[in-house]
Amino acid sequence: MATVLYITANPHDDEKSYSMLVGKEFVHAYRSANPHDEVIHLDLYQMDIPQLDQDVFSGWGKLKEGVAFENLTEPEKMKVGRIGELVDQFVAADKYVFVTPIWNLSYPPVMKSYIDSICIAGKTFKYLPDIGRVGLLSDKKAVHIQASGSFLSPGSDDADLEMGHRHLKVIMEFVGVPSFEGIFVEGMAAKPEQEPAIKEKAIQQAREVALRF
Numbered sequence: 716m717a718t719v720l721y722i723t724a725n726p727h728d729d730e731k732s733y734s735m736l737v738g739k740e741f742v743h744a745y746r747s748a749n750p751h752d753e754v755i756h757l758d759l760y761q762m763d764i765p766q767l768d769q770d771v772f773s774g775w776g777k778l779k780e781g782v783a784f785e786n787l788t789e790p791e792k793m794k795v796g797r798i799g800e801l802v803d804q805f806v807a808a809d810k811y812v813f814v815t816p817i818w819n820l821s822y823p824p825v826m827k828s829y830i831d832s833i834c835i836a837g838k839t840f841k842y843l844p845d846i847g848r849v850g851l852l853s854d855k856k857a858v859h860i861q862a863s864g865s866f867l868s869p870g871s872d873d874a875d876l877e878m879g880h881r882h883l884k885v886i887m888e889f890v891g892v893p894s895f896e897g898i899f900v901e902g903m904a905a906k907p908e909q910e911p912a913i914k915e916k917a918i919q920q921a922r923e924v925a926l927r928f
Contacts, residue, residue: 765828768794784796803838856928
């Protein structure tokens, strides 16, 4: 049995969001094909995700110096402990499904906070002498479902402006995830008359990817 983290960074539900709608169809198809797998929904907007702030860096610094966790300040313990929970959950899972809209050419800031909480040395990557950084999640796979009003996917005229999928791809490479695929539902604002066809095409792609994910 595999564990899938369904990670959504969208304040809207599937009735108002194209990415959430396509994500919903992906999960439905995946569950139908893999009834024994566990799919855990992480709604980032409803979760406690600490930002990397003074408490976090201070707490990490003390731990590195040998200070016991219980001797950290309460804010340090709360934030450092929570980040530890998030990265441990990420490492324990087998597959990841990220669902985001494009906001100002990237994903919502809550996704960046989550990424910061799972890019932890010794957990998802490490540094080796004479080799450098090595990702530790080489047995995982990931897919990213992204919605945008304009055309920003790889190969489009404005692909070089897009910073959401491209950054997430680099992060997955950074932590060693060898399989990363994108599903794009895009162009609804640029070509509103094609909205039904765009949505249906993305849904069909999501179902196909889910069956082999």
